[in-house]
């Protein structure tokens with residue numbers, strides 16, 4: 001799911017590297033229809049799902065091949081539960097990935113999850129379903145793949161802290177004053193990773209690290225206060241685990257998402273990959289420093305959301321998706337992103353029991369609230 005995106009196309013590269021190991025039985029994409037057509041021709045899947053973004057494409061009539069064509073959110077759930085699949089790779093963007101993830105788990109499929117918003121919005125539900133259905137949930141995020149490797153075979157009671165590394169994004173040394181005037185094209189220019197548009201902005205605001213902290217909390221069962229963040233601009237150490245005796249175990253590699261993708265797809269085997277060797281002698285030095293939480297406020301908002309629990313992480317995530325979209329469209333400034341999220345969270349009550357319906361309702365209400373706040377910000381700026 002999301003086969004035409006940054007993670008999706010790199011997943012295809014990993015599959016092409018090991019053609020005897022994998023058979024692609026389903027594909028889903030939204031707007032990059034020409035690329036989807038190429039993938040359909042190559043893999044001849046049993047089912048294809050297209051989103052709203054494909055409607056009206058002149059080549060849509062070409063989709064008469066012998067596969068089942070499904071559409072929209074319902075189609076994604078059908079695809080995710082396709083009989084005969086062993087694993088679903090979820091490389092969708094945004095909380096739209098939650099329902100299909102649950103569908104895949106409930107159908108008994110293992111899930112390789114890039115779509116971190118799934119765990120942020122519905123982590124409790126997803127982890128409960130994983131336990132109930134006894135399936136594997138393997139993270140496709142370099143940090144969580146690293147933590148998974150560092151934790152493998154260790155006694156959980158000996159873990160002191162998880163340490164997530166963050167590149168710091170393109171504005172890592174900017175002051176709040178400098179951030180006032182940054183534009184989307186600057187934020188999309190990431191120093192060490194080439195990613196989709198939404199996650200690139202999340203990386204620039206440090207919300208990406210906040211989402212990852214929540215993702216790590218659910219995946220590894222470690223409380224948020226024991227998940228630390230350190231800025232590591234070279235992106236060579238992908239994350240670390242600190243143990244009770246003071247040892248820190250880290251996973252290092254050249255920054256390349258094809259490694260965590262392959263690790264998830266072939267786990268527990270380790271096979272030769274497309275990733276360049278990591279030559280530490282050529283790198284020379286690795287550096288670390290504390291994140292500037294005063295300037296990059298999204299990180300603390302994520303800690304606040306998970307501490308409030310209930311629907312709050314879903315509210316925060318939805319507000320972030322709307323704020324990022326508005327920033328990408330040039331409607332609001334970079335520093336408006338945390339302001340929109342904080343104001344939206346302020347309109348919702350903390351805690352409470354959750355269900356899928358409650359999460360989806362909160363997600364939808366939070367999107368409306370964030371849009372209202374954005375309209376008010378724009379009006380205020382126009383008046384000045």
Ligand SMILES: NC(=O)c1ccc[n+]([C@@H]2O[C@H](COP(=O)([O-])OP(=O)(O)OC[C@H]3O[C@@H](n4cnc5c(N)ncnc54)[C@H](OP(=O)(O)O)[C@@H]3O)[C@@H](O)[C@H]2O)c1
Nearest residue numbers: 002004005006007029030031032051092114115116195196
């Ligand atoms: N990129 C990275 O390096 C990276 C690293 C770690 C984690 N992640 C996470 O992985 C996820 C995907 O990120 P990305 O960078 O790959 O995003 P992306 O490049 O924007 O790709 C998103 C994919 O989802 C598809 N899609 C969106 N809405 C859809 C719908 N309604 N129905 C079917 N398909 C739909 C898109 O289709 P079209 O392209 O056809 O529109 C595209 O294939 C995000 O949660 C991100 O945080 C990404």
